[in-house]
Amino acid sequence: MTPPAEPTSRFLRAARRLPVDRTPVWLMRQAGRYMEEYQAIRAQHSMLEVIRTPELAAEVTLQPLRAFELDAAIIFADILPPLIGMGLDLDFIKGEGPQINNPLRTTYDIDMLATPPAAQTLGSTLEAIRLVTAELGPRDIPLIGFAGAPFTLASYAIEGGGSRNYERTKAMMYGEPAAWKRLMDKLVTVQADYLLEQAKAGASALQLFDSWAGALSKRDYIRYVQPYNTALFKMVARAGVPLINFSTKTSSYIEEVAACGGDVIGVDWQLPLEEVWGRIGYERAIQGNLDPVALLAPWRELRVRIDEVLSGAEGRPGHIFNLGHGILPTTPIENVRRLVDYVHEWGAV
Ligand code: CP3
Secondary structure, X not given: OOOOOOOOOHHHHHHOOOOOOOOOEOOOOOOOOOOHHHHHHHHHOOHHHHHHOHHHHHXXXXXXXXXXXXXXXXXXXXXXXXXXXXXXXXXXXOOOEEEEOOOOOOHHHHHHOOOOOHHHHOHHHHHHHHHHHHHHHHHOOOEEEEEEOHHHHHHHHHHOOOOOOOHHHHHHHHHOHHHHHHHHHHHHHHHHHHHHHHHHHOOOEEEEEEOOHHHOOHHHHHHHOHHHHHHHXXXXXXXXXXXXXXXXXXXXXXXXXXXXXXXXXXXXXXXXXXXXHHHHOOOOEEEEEEOHHHHHOOHHHHHHHHHHHHHHOXXXXXXXXXXXXXXXXXXXXXXXXXXXXXXXXOOOO
């Protein structure tokens, strides 16, 4: 699992802070509803069917790579399916998002959670990774594997779905600290194994999504999240591939987020790129950070915002262009194409 001393693709070079000819670009949720090709497949198959059928997951992963000159693919899956193997009953409800029909309500529920190996419960995603890398490997396009971070997953498992205030999650965290620790330890075990298996299957970088960590105060982040994310990054470092540490709404304590680990820090759009990079330190690569809603603006306005992100890198190696969060279903295709091409043309002599 030793990586080549010097990767050749722009994305992997930037992740290692090596010089690149052009800034690499990929977009979180790049496979999705804003694409007609994706909608056509989803009209025939449920979300879980697509994820669990390696050929379909591989096809959907490749759709944005055919449409745009992206520098990386991300495997089509979701952060929540690992919870199914642990014993939770997950559905994706049309128009509403994910729903867990038997959420964790008691410490007993937490003790009953299983920690099966990914090879047993997430084999279809691992197989999809093999299919995609067989196709993209020869073209030197890296595939990103991913997993949800323990806090973000715990919040779905406890709330039963998305949440505004994380009331039950925080009540569990504050009221049952020993059970919280057991839950987070189980999630670290399951997610570390899943990420390591994805690298074994061919993923050449791994991203941890702690999308909702920003719901916490800095002190609570340090107490209830940081130890687990730190342990997870340490366990996964063994894969020998670049690790991306992504979260949103965490800019008020981004130093503590970065301290957990990761070669690349994925940042949301709230701070100018130059400001947040200065805070996390230039010995880390940075990924981001255009507001996804900027893609709904007219080109002349969108271009100003892309310029601001690119200028923020100040010519340093180690910037991977991305959005600050997932692309929205209402995004015009034409703006995605223009964005990707513009990032590649930027700075060309
Ligand atoms: O980035 C990619 O293209 C890879 C695939 C991917 C999906 N979800 C596909 C998806 C990834 C990396 C995710 C991560 C994910 N899933 C996160 C973390 C990233 C983030 O955006 O914060 C979270 C919180 C989830 C949980 C989740 N899955 C929600 C809240 C929803 C419903 C909201 C929505 O956007 O519809 C999903 C469903 C989901 N996951 C869709 C896709 C393409 C939409 C499914 C559909 O209706 O076709």
